[in-house]
Amino acid sequence: MSALLLFIFLFLIPIVLLLGKSRKSSKKVPPGSLGIPIIGQSLGLLRSMRANTAEEWLQRRIQKYGPISKLSLFGKPTVFMYGPASNKFIFTSDNSTLSNGQTQSIRRILGERCVLELSGQDHKRVRGALMSFLKPESLIKYVGKMDEEVRMHIQMHWQGKQEVKVLPLMKSLTFNIICTLLFGIERGPRRDELAKWFPQMIEGMWSVPINLPFTRFNRSLRASASIRDTLKELMDEKRVELEQKGANPHQDLITCMLSIYEQNNEVMTEQEILDNARLVMIAGHDTSSVLLTFLIRLLANEPSIYAAVLKEQEAIAKSKPKGEFLSWEDISKMKYTWRVAQETLRMVPPVFGGFRKTVKDIEYEGYLIPKGWQIFWVTNMTHTDGRIFPEPTKFDPTRFENQSAIPSYSFVPFGGGPRICPGYEFARLETLVTVHHLVTKFSWKLCSDNSFGRDPMPVPTKQLLVQIMPRNEV
Incomplete structure (x- = not known):
């Protein structure tokens, strides 16, 4: 009996373990190359x-490797996925499969406690705090103030201008608008200081995370730190107003976040408020x-x-x-104008794409994606798919007359599922x-060509120089 047990231990168990290991590794990682360490395919x-050829760059990958392939972006091994099913998987997977995980450059510039980085209950808590201010029921109060700013x-x-x-x-x-409505910062030195640092913070969001002097990443980190210091001063002032002077908790986003408690009486941390304030600055500024x-x-x-918008x-x-300000009821009547905006978002989405991160080894479409790898999705890949949107290069707002006819997770300028951008309604209102004031007061024609590039947001040639002609006011 002892000899039989010895035989099993010495010969059969190693074979079983080897077979188990073989079965575990039978799934291969997606095809592709990780390229040069750290840099990979980032440059x-x-x-x-x-050069505005990123979609073609990705299409060549699809033609070579299929809709799922591996590469290396911004210092991390990455899997690029394409298609509505992939979008759904990315946007709806819970934090046991995928976690929010931006590139190292974004994470270090915006901070590790912004909603893009959080998962599970932390994500739910912080997103809920943002939504309490940005939901339609709250935004109704700010239509007139936004109208005044415009x-x-x-x-x-x-x-009085001929060209702009x-x-x-x-x-x-x-x-x-962000300074006034979201942060309650009046015109003056503090707003001017933020305006100086803000473009520098943005420019390094998608960059190789090498922190050397004179690099974009280094400039962005320094600008982000300066903005954080300014927002910290502002937050301290608003905490005093809230606690000692009985300020309205919904007078601005920072005051709202300071006043938010969960059922367990856990207030948002200082870092969460500062990180998410910077995120909202970028999301509300650049996308709109x-x-x-x-x-x-x-x-x-x-x-x-x-003519139809007019x-x-x-x-x-x-x-x-x-002279009367617009109301929420007026906004609800602008159905055709919003369809035009949606078609604009389809053709030129402000956000190129995004990242999530695997929290364990996962299998998808027959491939193994190792724990800790990035998942990369690109907005425009489904927006310009002729099988989803016929004649994708044609500008056609009627595509959005029947929203239910558009396949789920195909139109994703604001993401989708439980991770859809919390500022969606704010961007719509803005x-x-x-548009109401521009089209009723002016007509215009282009003074430059239609080309544009991404850096990382779309930037038109000559920053879209137009000749403007005043209209007779209604």
Whole structure:
């Protein structure tokens, strides 16, 4: 008996273990190459983004390797996935499979406690705090204030001008709206200080995370630290206002986050407030300014669509006493204008894509994706798929008349599922109020070509220089 046990131990058990190991490794990682350590394919992707050929760059990967392939981006082994099913897997997988995990450059610039990085109960708690301020029921109170900001902007930067550069003006507008509505920062030295550091913080978001002097990443880290210090001062002031002066908890986003408690009376941490304030600054500033810029560009190329938007907006203007601010009811009437904005988002999504991270070895579509690898998805890959959106290069707002006809997880400019951007309604409100005033006060034509690159947001040639002509006010 002892000899038999010895035989099993010495010969059969190693064979069983070997077979088990073989079965475990029978799944292969996706095809592709990780390239040069740390750098990988990062520079190739960034170059193609700046040349506006990133989709072609990725299509070549798809043709060579299929819809799932491995590469290395921003210092991490990565799996690129493409298609509605992949989008659904990425957006709906819980934190036992995929965790929020941005690139090292984004994580270090925005901080490790922003909602992009959190998972599970922490993600739910912080997202809930953001949503308590950004949900439609809360935004109703801010329509008039946003209207006032847009009118002031147009009076200062558009009226009396013959030509304007649209992108910097839209960035200025959205930055001022964020400062006023989200942070309660009045015009003055503090806002000017943030305006100085803000572009530098953004420029290194997608960069190789090598922290050497004179690199984009280094400049972004220093700018992020300066913004954090400014927001820390602001947060301390608002804490005093809240605790000693009885400030309205919903007067701005930071005050709202300071006042949020969960059932266990756990307040948001200081780091969470500061990290998410920087995230909201970037999300509310860049996505909206890019959407507005390219919406103006596309309306200049589509006279019939411009005329239809104008008709809808003039009807709203004529229904109101002269000078009265827009209301939430007016916003709800701008259905065609929002379909035009959605088609703009389909053709030129401000966010190129995003990342999540595997928390364990997972199998997907017959491949093994090891624990700790990044999952990379790209917005425009389904937006320009002719099987999903026929004639994808044609600007056609009627695609969005019947939202249910669009396959799930195909139109994803704001992400999808439980991780859809919490600022979606804020961006919608900001866009519609701005378009209302622009189309009822001006017409315009392009002074530059239609080309653009990504850095990492879309940037049109000459920052979209347009000639503007005033209209007779309604």
